[in-house]
Amino acid sequence: MSFLGMKYVFSIVLVVSFVGAGTFNSSVAQGVQRPxxxxxxxxxxxxxxxxxxxxxAADYYQAFKKRVESDLLLHQQDAGKYLDKMPLDWTRTTGTIPPILPITGFNGEVATGRLNVLHYMxxxxxxxxxxxxxxxEAYAQLSLDVLHTLIEGLVQIKPNPNGHNGGGYLYPEDHLREAREIGAAVPIIYDFVYPFIQKGGMPYDIAQKKKVAFSHxxxxxxxxxxxxxxxxQGGTNNNWPVLESSSLVGxxxxxxxxxxxxSFLEYYLTKNTPHQDALEKVAGHYLDYRGFWPESLGYSGAVASLSTYLMTLLTKNDPTLNLGNKYPQIPFALTTPYYLTYPNGDETVLFGDGHRHFESDYDSFExxxxxxxLSQNQKMMTEFGNLLNSAIHHxxxxxxxxxxxxxxAEVYREPLHLLWHAPVIAGQVKNYPLPVTDELPFAGITLQRNLSPTGRSEDALMGFVGGGAHVHGHGSGMTMELYGQGYVLGPKAGRGTYTTDxxxxxYRLFAxxxxxxxxxxxxxDGGWVNLGINRVERIAAEPEVRKKPVSENYSFSTSQFRDxxxxxxxxxxxxxxxxxxxxxTTGYYVDIFRSKSDLPDEYHDYIYRNLxxxxxxxxxGRTVDFQKDSVRFRAPAxxxxxxxxxxxxPGWHFFKQVETARLRDGGEVTALFSANRLGEKPVKMKLFINNPKDREYTRAVSPLSREVAKPYGERDNxxxxxxxxxxxWQQPFAVVYEPYSADKGSVESVESIRQNNVLKALKITSNVSGNTVVQYVIVADKPDASFEDEPSGISFTGRYGVVTLTGDHELQSVYVGEGSGFRFKKARIQSDNQKAFSAFVDFTGISPKVSGPENLLVTSP
Incomplete structure (x- = not known):
């Protein structure tokens, strides 16, 4: 049957059902055993x-019963008075239950009415x-009375005929929300009280003030x-069909x-419509995107959770569907958000319209x-059994x-904790270490973390680079977030209220x-709501995704983007x-951003915000003198x-208190962001910035950064x-970032090393526990680039490396992120095939300690 034909059949069925309302025709039941x-x-x-x-289970059951005790008592005392808070339009009654007042917003009386409906439901x-x-039967009577009031209040409402998400039933402008909050729950109540109705149970009618026959x-x-x-209603190729599917299936x-x-169940399982994607298509997205649902995390998490729920529900209903073995990639995606968390454990990477806060979805794991x-899928049982037992143990x-x-806006599934969760979970207690390098390919994200041996989240480091077009994505360009001292200090700005200027x-744009x-x-341009950008692509990283690093102290990634x-x-x-x-307890980030335009008169603006x-x-050594700048960012308005x-x-017309300084001379520039409201000591992020001649520095205040640590989510940044x-490109933006909360950081100075007007390396001098440490961070735009520095005596071939010396210029160690050769005095590192490699060599002992490929040739100094 065509989709248009289905609409025609729908209209006939609805008319016939409405005209015949009043009594239940048992001939159509055809042997359904409920629940x-x-x-x-x-x-x-x-x-x-x-x-x-x-x-x-006993503890849960007692709490579950106790929660409805007061409602049950009030209902038993006076059913009419108990139901009186249902938001019914009594101006339209003719002796029967009137229609429920439409829910058109989330403020005032409308919001109260909505909350009342959800509480009853x-x-x-x-x-x-x-x-x-x-x-x-006291429980059954309350449920039946609520169901009857809902059904009679809904059946008189004419759904909004507008397409897309405009068309709703009780929520005339938002079926997408109504499907989760109302549509998914009404059939559940009906299914459970059906046996009570069969036994002669009758609902109390608040308008007629007596019990009446329930209208099937x-x-x-x-x-x-x-x-x-x-x-x-709604759109396809996004999360909407899944968010509506609990209502469709129920x-x-x-x-x-x-x-x-x-017939209708096929529209969930395999048949797509112009407004609804079936499970088969949804599951295919997980394969296309290597196990990820391609939307911001809050939305992708809901897709995996609701799909797993419905797959389980239908497998219980019909085991021959075998959905757990047919689409295992969906439940396995439930663990994805954990691997994207920051070291503080309760925040995750932020991109697009997502949220920052993280909690493991243990109910979905159950x-x-x-x-x-149900599917006899041992791999699935082992995966989630281990996760659950580990969480219980910890x-x-x-x-x-x-x-x-x-x-x-959620599907109410709380009772499943009692109904579905296994009595005993088989599984081991395990630790789930977070990898150094991970990725979210559809969003172009490569993240890297460095967890401190102290075990303290305050001593950990983590950052990511990424950007890409997807549903609920933002025009981010090649963006970055940085973590330090237990907080995401250099955040994405977050999101605002949808549809606002x-x-x-x-929030959606580059600025x-x-x-x-x-x-x-x-x-x-193009893509979802015209927010399309090219995807950021990783071209190098050490370690590779979820691989072991060659050193516990170093890592890097290089990504590229076409703007x-x-x-x-x-x-x-x-x-x-x-x-x-x-x-x-100490460390820093090195950010090298290269950018070049094909157009004449090019200029490039590097943007960074910090709590x-x-x-x-x-x-x-002198404070920069800024001048008010009223025109720099105003044109886009x-x-x-x-x-x-x-x-x-690009959105920067929202910047306020704009002031600019033009630094004609070279020399390094430092910037210090100080957050005084995160704890007893100020949390700081210090930037050491390379400064070719004639750069311009602008200081501004940007709108609230949403999804950040309090109170900075309430303050402009x-x-x-x-x-x-x-x-x-040859003179990129090169910034060393050091987060700290001590009186001063460990990094003392950063010197740019340029050759033939090309930035080749940064010389970073630190004071670590009273000892001077000098590190040459070598940065290049290709894996076979050559760095020959006569003053230091360092020779390096490769894209990225870190050479560590003492204050007396004695070699301590060499980290080769991606390279093919190193030389310092008599020390040598190379491979026997001259190909690029990653390695770490510690030269502090009698003989070098090498971590890397077996074919390395290492000579001690």
């Missing part, structure tokens, strides 16, 4: 045995489950309306007719474990704790990222981010803005913009 959506009657004994035998689900477990035709009408909305399974259930049991997860109700013309804007014209959307940037860019640890109360710049289509690129006129 059957979450559980079957045959599951009851095993669940009760679990509660009886397992302490965690969640309580109705909980009591329906308790009726299943206890046979106590009205219920079918509501179920089919939610099915229709899921199939005919309402399909609530239908009385076997043929209708089987569901995946149950799916593994006291980060308590199976007996009742979760708080969430009144956000600030969100669309700042809200730590990136480089070319010719003031870096912009997006060619629009017609005025036309730039090639390359960014190297290195991590250098100098002691268990701070103030920003101070010094040049040659005049550009045309069409929501979700054209934007005011100091922002540094460095402008280089002409190309920035």
């Amino acid at each position: 059957m959506i979450w559980v079957k009657a045959s599951d009851r004994k095993a669940i009760l045995d679990k509660i009886e035998s397992q302490a965690w 969640m309580t109705g689900v909980d009591c329906a489950v308790l009726y299943f477990l206890t046979d106590d 035709p009205h219920a079918d009408n509501v179920f089919k309306t939610y099915i229709q909305l899921a199939l005919e 309402n399909t399974l609530a239908l009385s007719d076997d043929h209708e259930r089987d 569901t995946a474990y149950h799916l593994g049991q 006291k980060t997860y308590d199976r007996g704790r009742l979760g708080k109700r969430n009144y956000g 600030l969100h669309e013309n700042y 809200s990222h730590n990136t480089v804007v070319v010719n003031g014209a870096s912009e997006t 060619d959307k629009g017609e005025k940037a036309e730039a090639a860019q390359e960014r190297t981010l290195g991590i250098v640890r100098t002691s268990p 701070a109360d103030k920003l101070i710049l010094e040049h040659s 005049a550009k045309e803005w069409v929501r979700n289509r054209t934007f005011r690129h 100091p922002t540094l913009v460095i402008r280089q006129k002409g190309g920035a």
Whole structure:
């Protein structure tokens, strides 16, 4: 049947159902045994045995019952008074329950009405489950009364016919949200109270003030309306179809007719519509993107969680579907966010419209474990059994704790903790170390972390470079985040309120990222809502993704990006981010950003923001004198803005308190960001900046950085913009970043080493525990570049390396990130095949200690 034909059938079915409302025609039931959506009657004994035998289940069960006690008591005392807070439009009653007032926003009376509906609905689900477990008809009566009021209040509403996400039922402008909050729950209540209705149970009607017959035709009408909305509203090739699918599947399974259930279920499993992607297509995205759902993390996490839930639900309903073995890549993706976390454990990398906060989704891990049991998938059971047992052992997860109700845009699944979770989990207690290098390919992200041997998150280092076009992506260019002292100090600015000027013309665009804007014209084009950019590509890294590093103290990555959307940037860019640890508590980052445009009169702006109360710049030991600059970033404000289509690129017209200094002379520049509100001691980030002649430095205040440590999410942030006129390839932006909270950092000076007007290396002098440490960080734009430095005596061939000397110029160690040869006095490192390699050689002992390929030839000094 064509999609248009399906719409026609829908309209006929809905009309017939509505006209025939009033009594239940048992001839259409065709042998359905309920409950059957979450559980079957045959599951009851095993669940009760679990509660009886397992302490965690008993604790959970008692808390689960206690949560509805007050509602149950109020309902038993006066059912009409209990239901009185349902937001019904009593101006439209004719002696029957009137329609529910539409939910059109999240403030004032409308918000109160929405919260009341959700409270009734969640309580109705909980009591329906308790009726299943206890046979106590008091629970069933409350659930049936709530269901009847919802059904009768909904069935009179005409859904909004507008397409896309405009069309809803109770939420006339937001079916996407309604599908999760309301549509997914109504059929669950119905499924559990159905046996009570069969036994003669009747709902209390708040309008007629008496018990009446429950209308199955009205219920079918509501179920089919939610099915229709899921199939005919919304967009495809994004998370929307999955977010709507809990409503689609639940309402399909609530239908009385076997043929209708089987027919509509195919639209979840295999049949796509112009507005709904089936599971088969969704699962294919995970294969196309190497196990990742290609959206910002909050959205991708919901896709994996809800898909795992529905795969488990349908496998319980029909084991022959074998969904756990057919699409195992979906539940296995549940662990992805953990591997993208910062060392503090509760924050993750931020890109696009995502959120920063991280918590492991243990409920979904439990569901995946149950799916593994149902599918007899030992690999899945082992993976999630180990994860759950490890979390229980480390006291980060308590199976007996009742979760708080969430009144956000989520599918209510709390009772599954009791119904689905295994009595005992088989699995080992393991540690899950975070790799040095990891990636998120669809977002162009390469991250690297360095965890301190102290075990303290304050002593750890981590950063990432990335950027790419995807649903809920932002025009970031090749952006960077930096972590230090337990916080993400150099963050992406986050996101604002959707559809607003600030969100669309700042948070989504280049200026809200730590990136480089070319010719003031870096912009997006094509792709999702016209926010398309090229994907950042990693061209080198040590260690490779999830591989063992050659040294615990060093790592690096080099990425490239083409900024060619629009017609005025036309730039090639390359960014190297290195991590250098100098002691268990000290270390720094090296950021080398190269950028060149194909166009004449090019200029490049390097943007960096940091959590701070103030920003101070010094040049040659003196505080830089800034002058007010009212014109530098204002021009984009005049550009045309069409929501979700054209934007005011690059977004920097939102910068305030703009002031600029022009440093005609060379010499190094330092910048100090000081955050005084993160703890007892100020947390600082010091920048050592290479400074070719005639650079311009702008200090500004940018809008709030969302998703950052308090109180800095409520304060505008100091922002540094460095402008280089002409190309920035041979003389790239080269910045050493050191985070610290002591009175002063360990890095004392940074000197640029230039040869033939090309930046070749940085000489970084540090004081580590009273000892002078000199490190030459060699940076090049190709793996076979040559560095010959007569003053230091260092010869190096390669893209990236770190040579460490004592203050007396004695060789300590050499880190070869990517290179093919090193020479210092009599010391030599090379391979026997002259190919590029990665290695670390410690020269402090009697003989060198080598970590790297077996074919290395090392000569001691």
